[in-house]
Amino acid sequence: MKLCKKKSFIAASALALALTVPTVFNPMVNEVNAETLQQELRTPVYTVAAVKTFKDVPTTHTYFEIINEMVNKGIITGYEDGTFKPNQMISRQHAAVLVSRATDLKPTVPYQQYRDIPPTHVYHDQIKELQMAGIFNVDSRGFFNPKQNMTRGEMAKALAIAFELDIPEKVAKRTFKDISELHQYAPYIEALYKSGVTTGYEDGTFRAEEPLSRTHYAVFMYRAMNNIGLPNEEEEVKEDDSDLIMLNTSDEIAEKLISIYKENEDVFTERKPFNVNSFKNHPISLKIYEEGLDELRSLGLKIQPTSSYLYSSQIEVTKEGYKNPSRRLTNKMLYFNGRGEDMGKINFDYREKEAEQLAQAWLKIAYPEHFVEILSPMITQKVAEARPNVNNVGFSNIELIYINGYEIQIGVNQAKEEFILHVREPQYKCLEFDGLRCKKHDFVNPLW
Numbered sequence: 001m002k003l004c005k006k007k008s009f010i011a012a013s014a015l016a017l018a019l020t021v022p023t024v025f026n027p028m029v030n031e032v033n034a035e036t037l038q039q040e041l042r043t044p045v046y047t048v049a050a051v052k053t054f055k056d057v058p059t060t061h062t063y064f065e066i067i068n069e070m071v072n073k074g075i076i077t078g079y080e081d082g083t084f085k086p087n088q089m090i091s092r093q094h095a096a097v098l099v100s101r102a103t104d105l106k107p108t109v110p111y112q113q114y115r116d117i118p119p120t121h122v123y124h125d126q127i128k129e130l131q132m133a134g135i136f137n138v139d140s141r142g143f144f145n146p147k148q149n150m151t152r153g154e155m156a157k158a159l160a161i162a163f164e165l166d167i168p169e170k171v172a173k174r175t176f177k178d179i180s181e182l183h184q185y186a187p188y189i190e191a192l193y194k195s196g197v198t199t200g201y202e203d204g205t206f207r208a209e210e211p212l213s214r215t216h217y218a219v220f221m222y223r224a225m226n227n228i229g230l231p232n233e234e235e236e237v238k239e240d241d242s243d244l245i246m247l248n249t250s251d252e253i254a255e256k257l258i259s260i261y262k263e264n265e266d267v268f269t270e271r272k273p274f275n276v277n278s279f280k281n282h283p284i285s286l287k288i289y290e291e292g293l294d295e296l297r298s299l300g301l302k303i304q305p306t307s308s309y310l311y312s313s314q315i316e317v318t319k320e321g322y323k324n325p326s327r328r329l330t331n332k333m334l335y336f337n338g339r340g341e342d343m344g345k346i347n348f349d350y351r352e353k354e355a356e357q358l359a360q361a362w363l364k365i366a367y368p369e370h371f372v373e374i375l376s377p378m379i380t381q382k383v384a385e386a387r388p389n390v391n392n393v394g395f396s397n398i399e400l401i402y403i404n405g406y407e408i409q410i411g412v413n414q415a416k417e418e419f420i421l422h423v424r425e426p427q428y429k430c431l432e433f434d435g436l437r438c439k440k441h442d443f444v445n446p447l448w
Contacts, residue, residue, distance in 0.1 A: 054084035056251065061086070063215055066222045075101050076218060086215040087241075087255065088248045093123045093146035095155070095217060096136070099162045100126035102225055105133035114144040121146075135161050149246070153185035153208030155217060156192050159224040165191040176206040183208065197223045210273070213242035246273040246310055250280050257289070257311075264293045268311070269304040275312040284338030284366050285313035295361040299354040301333065313338050317348075317358065324349055326417040334358055335418075336366075343367055343406065343423035350383045350412055350419040351390060359421070367423065371403055374436070375421065378410055383419060386412040401436040402426070 053059075057067055067084065070076040075098055078084045099105075111132050117124055127144060130136050135158045136144065150158075160167050171186040175193050179186055185208050192198045197220055200206045212220075244261055245254045257274040265271075279286045296303070301319050305311055317334035324332055333355045338344040344366060348355040360379060364372050382397050389395035398411030398420060407426040412419050426447055430438035 054078050054082060056083045057086055063219050066219055067215070070218055070222060083251075084214065085248075085251055087213050087245055087251055087258075089149040089211040089242075089246065090214045090217045091147050092136075092144065092150050092154070093127065094214075095150040095158065096130045097123055097126045098217070098221060099135075099158055100129050102221065103162055105129050105135075105162060107132035108134045112138050114138060115142040117144050117146065130158065130162075133161060149211035150217065151209055152206065152212050153183075153189065155212060155220060156185050156188040156198075156208070159197070159221060160188040160191040163224045165195050165197075165224065167191045176200050176204060178205040179208060192220070192224070195224065195227070207243065210243050211246060213245065216242045243271070244273050245276060247275050247277040249277045253279050253286065256286070260289050260293070264297070267293050267297050267302050269302045269318070272305040273310045275310050278313040282313035282338040282344070284344050285315060285336065286338075288315060288336060288338070288362055288365055291365050292362050295358060299358055301354060301358060304331070317355070319354070322352075324417075325351075326415070329417060336362060338366065343371075345420070345422040345424075347418045347420050347422075350386050356380075356383050356419075359419070363421070371406075371423070374401075374403060375408070375410065379419070379421065382411045386416070386419070390416060392416075400438060402430060402433065402438060403436065 053068060053071075057064055061067070063086075067076065067086075071078070076084070107129075109132055111128055114127070114131075117127050121127070123146065127136065127146070131138075131144075139145065159165070167187050168190055169187070171181045171190050174181055174186075175190060179189055183189075189198075189206055189208065193200070198206075241258050241262075244258050248254050254274075254276045257276065257279065261268065261271075261274070279289075296317065301317050303311065304316050304318050306314055306316055315336040316332050317336075318331045319333060322331055322333055324330060329335075329349075332349075333352055334346070334348040336344065336346050346359050346362060346366070348359045350356065356379070360376060363376060363379070367375065378401075385397050386395070395416065396412060396414040398409065398413055401408050401410060405426070406423050407428075409420055409422040409424070428446055429442040430440070431442050432438070432440040
């Protein structure tokens with residue numbers, strides 16, 4: 001096992017730590033002078049300083065001691081606002097920087113210039129070092145993709161090579177049920193497993209293609225570089241929440257979503273990550289997750305991942321054994337989307353009573369009371385009209401109404417696939433109103 005050469009990572013006494021904290025730049029902020037950054041990497045300056053801690057990593061955090069020790073040794077510095085952002089996914093460029101700081105890598109292959117990593121790139125030297133060590137490759141287009149999330153498989157390869165774990169030439173028998181003997185990362189994953197760095201997930205999978213958080217990358221790295229295996233499998237289970245988060249642009253929302261999932265796991269069809277950024281842009285959907293799951297549960301319905309295999313502000317509802325008559329809608333019984341400046345839409349299978357009931361419940365959560373008073377009875381009326389006409393080719397009762405300046409599309413569409421309720425900014429100016437309805441539109445000059 002290769003120990004840290006650039007900065008010794010063996011645990012020291014509290015006094016020694018206090019006297020040898022390195023003064024380092026912030027590696028997680030892109031606006032860093034490249035020349036200064038390279039100089040600081042080459043020549044660390046040691047000063048007497050207080051032990052640095054992050055305001056979002058309290059002493060009660062599961063991995064406080066590991067993160068704090070890596071900070072004290074100058075491998076992690078965090079963000080300028082004093083946070084570590086433990087639940088944020090780690091990018092390829094930042095993963096490269098941490099490994100580069102922790103150990104001296106032996107070049108084994110010639111360097112091939114990345115198209116997106118010019119010599120002026122702030123992390124050029126660190127990324128180059130890892131590529132020449134055989135850790136990173138050049139993709140088919142010649143790119144490195146520095147801001148792309150690091151995957152668990154890439155993490156395994158990086159740590160196994162960097163810290164010279166025992167990497168088998170060939171994996172004779174699979175350890176994880178989702179990693180075949182011929183998987184591109186199988187030897188590196190096996191090395192981490194045999195070293196006790198990881199045990200995988202409770203269900204026997206490793207999930208090589210999934211991203212991992214900044215916390216968990218740091219923990220895996222700490223174990224690998226210090227030859228510290230897991231004391232027992234229970235510790236690995238504590239890490240699993242990181243797989244619930246993707247595209248994290250708000251730690252506050254990320255923590256809410258993790259909490260919602262863990263408290264309501266029975267209403268989700270499978271464990272998949274949440275697209276945090278989508279909820280930041282569409283807060284109405286987050287409100288549905290916070291207030292609308294009890295009704296969902298009482299109806300025996302579940303939320304399923306979208307076609308991109310994650311949960312987002314586009315909420316898809318189904319139930320066991322359900323299949324929508326429309327091939328386009330597959331097994332979607334209800335679809336909610338809280339959309340930016342619009343108030344969003346609720347589309348549902350009007351043939352299913354549970355779908356109508358859930359739509360009515362979520363209507364009360366998503367829309368102002370004045371809207372609900374008007375829209376709720378209209379939903380009831382239009383669904384009642386549509387159900388006897390499900391086989392009537394010419395039937396449609398969809399129409400446009402207007403409430404408080406919003407244009408609302410409501411009713412069963414002409415294909416009779418679904419009931420549509422879409423509250424949006426007007427697409428056309430109404431030239432003449434008749435109560436809630438528009439008698440005359442200006443279709444010549446659309447508003448979008």
